[in-house]
Amino acid sequence: MSRFKDTDMQAVIGWILRLGVLLSMSIIFIGGIIYLYRHGHIPADYHTFKGVPDFVHNAPGIFNGVITFRGRAIIQAGIILLIATPILRVVFSAIGFILERDYLYTGITILVLLIITASMLSGHAG
Amino acid sequence: MMSVIVLTLIIFIGSYFAGLLGSLTGLGGGFVIIPLLTLLLKVDIHYAIGASLVSVIATSSGSAAAYVREGITNIRLGMFLEIATTAGAMVGALIAVYIPTNFIAILFGVILITSAVMSLRKKAELINQEKNILAEKLKLNSSFPTANGPVAYSVKNVGSGFFMMLFAGVISGLLGIGSGALKVLAMDTVMRIPFKVSTTTSNFMIGVTAAASAVVYLQRGYIDPGLSMPVAIGVLLGALSGSKILVHTNSSGWLRWIFAIVVTFLATQMIYNGFAGKI
Numbered sequence: 001m002s003r004f005k006d007t008d009m010q011a012v013i014g015w016i017l018r019l020g021v022l023l024s025m026s027i028i029f030i031g032g033i034i035y036l037y038r039h040g041h042i043p044a045d046y047h048t049f050k051g052v053p054d055f056v057h058n059a060p061g062i063f064n065g066v067i068t069f070r071g072r073a074i075i076q077a078g079i080i081l082l083i084a085t086p087i088l089r090v091v092f093s094a095i096g097f098i099l100e101r102d103y104l105y106t107g108i109t110i111l112v113l114l115i116i117t118a119s120m121l122s123g124h125a126g
Numbered sequence: 127m128m129s130v131i132v133l134t135l136i137i138f139i140g141s142y143f144a145g146l147l148g149s150l151t152g153l154g155g156g157f158v159i160i161p162l163l164t165l166l167l168k169v170d171i172h173y174a175i176g177a178s179l180v181s182v183i184a185t186s187s188g189s190a191a192a193y194v195r196e197g198i199t200n201i202r203l204g205m206f207l208e209i210a211t212t213a214g215a216m217v218g219a220l221i222a223v224y225i226p227t228n229f230i231a232i233l234f235g236v237i238l239i240t241s242a243v244m245s246l247r248k249k250a251e252l253i254n255q256e257k258n259i260l261a262e263k264l265k266l267n268s269s270f271p272t273a274n275g276p277v278a279y280s281v282k283n284v285g286s287g288f289f290m291m292l293f294a295g296v297i298s299g300l301l302g303i304g305s306g307a308l309k310v311l312a313m314d315t316v317m318r319i320p321f322k323v324s325t326t327t328s329n330f331m332i333g334v335t336a337a338a339s340a341v342v343y344l345q346r347g348y349i350d351p352g353l354s355m356p357v358a359i360g361v362l363l364g365a366l367s368g369s370k371i372l373v374h375t376n377s378s379g380w381l382r383w384i385f386a387i388v389v390t391f392l393a394t395q396m397i398y399n400g401f402a403g404k405i
Contacts, residue, residue, distance in 0.1 A: 006201070007197070009201065010194050010195055010197060010199075010201070011195065013191075013194050013201070014191045014192070014194045014195040015191075017187045017188070017190055017191035017194070017333075018188075018191040020187060021184060021187050021188045021191070021362075024184075025184065025358070025359065025362060028354075028355055028358060028359065029355075029359060031351070031355065032134075032355040032356070032359070035130075035351070035352060035355070036130065036131055036134060039130050039352075040129065040130050040131035040134075041129050041130070041131065042129065042130055043127040043128065043129055043130070044127065044128055044129065044130045044132075044133040044134075044352070045127065046167075046168075046169040046170055046173050046350070046353060047168055047169070047170060048170055049170040049172045049173065050347075051346070051347025051348075052347040052349070052350050052351070056350075056351050057347055071351075072351040072352055073351075075351035075352070075354070075355045076349075076351045079180055079344075079349060079351060079354055079358070080344070082180065082183055082184060082187075082358070083180075083183060083337050083340045083341065083344065084337075085183070085187050085333070085337075086183060086186075086187055086333035086334040086336075086337045087334065087337050089187075089333070089334070090205075090208075090334060093201070093205060102265075104264070104265070105202060105205060105265070108205050108206055108209060109205055111209055112205065112208045112209055112212055112334070115209065115212045115213050115216060115338065116212055116216075116334075116337065116338050116341065118216065119212070119215070119216035119219070119338050119339070119341050119342055120341040120342075120345075122216065122220060122342065123219070123220075123341055123342030123343070123344070123345040123346060
């Protein structure tokens with residue numbers, strides 16, 4: 001088998017981004033239909049900031065919401081997948097650079113992943 | 127008070143046009159979405175920032191998929207500068223909580239006007255071939271495909287470009303926009319990268335940058351599913367239509383002017399409401 005090249009990485013990255021957007025947007029759309037069907041006629045209130053309800057705020061809440069077909073929980077799951085898509089792209093780039101034996105860029109890519117992880121943890125603390 | 131379904135439909139239609147204009151002008155959908163939600167629909171600016179950020183990830187990832195395959199995007203340059211943009215975005219999202227909302231509105235207006243002015247300036251395509259030691263060490267020099275075969279280019283001022291990306295990241299994290307115009311400015315004028323490469327590479331970086339602040343906003347409850355759903359779907363569909371139109375027409379000059387006028391109007395409204403403390 002020939003060595004992994006930049007063009008192979010381009011193909012893999014393109015594929016991940018396309019699949020991630022397609023999949024997450026479909027999930028958001030399905031969740032949206034359920035949400036509008038159930039809650040379409042209640043008044044909408046976004047005037048003051050109150051955060052989001054618990055069942056779309058933490059992982060167990062979203063999981064329970066998804067298996068009980070709650071529209072907003074399904075949308076939130078889709079949004080999380082969408083946010084994860086470019087991060088997954090970085091993970092696969094790191095693997096690609098390892099396969100290319102480009103250790104400088106393996107390090108740079110891992111540094112980006114560490115920054116995103118730090119951001120995730122600091123958001124939790126705040 | 128509006129019902130959920132009416133609000134969703136209004137937001138969906140508005141987001142579609144935001145995505146369309148954002149893609150035709152290269153400014154991105156967030157520039158119209160945030161004023162639409164806050165000024166017209168009186169949505170709290172935190173929710174607006176969260177929803178805009180989600181739409182930014184959708185559109186940039188969708189179009190990056192196409193550009194990456196064409197081989198125009200400089201992946202190494204993007205990865206290297208993402209260190210700066212993600213670190214900046216993290217800082218932006220973390221300080222956003224402590225900054226008064228009216229200041230965020232004013233800053234939004236100022237950045238919006240700056241970006242619109244920059245999108246109107248003439249773009250002269252210069253291919254830099256001067257050697258730069260840091261750029262060579264970091265393997266940033268590359269080539270891109272054209273009708274006359276691949277064209278090689280070199281990257282200049284790596285340090286200052288990196289620093290500007292840090293700033294672009296903070297703005298993106300603070301305001302919930304892609305800040306593509308700032309990224310392109312840094313790559314065009316400072317790093318001397320060919321325009322085609324800088325726009326596609328900027329777009330490539332926007333998704334990761336937005337994700338780095340979205341993980342903070344998600345945990346702070348800024349990303350509301352009911353609001354983000356029509357925004358993300360609308361902006362993505364609008365951007366897709368925009369890219370179809372761009373392929374068929376070349377005369378988007380007048381469109382840029384219309385958009386610049388719309389943008390200036392929205393920006394002054396944001397600044398005015400910010401100073402009046404109405405946002």
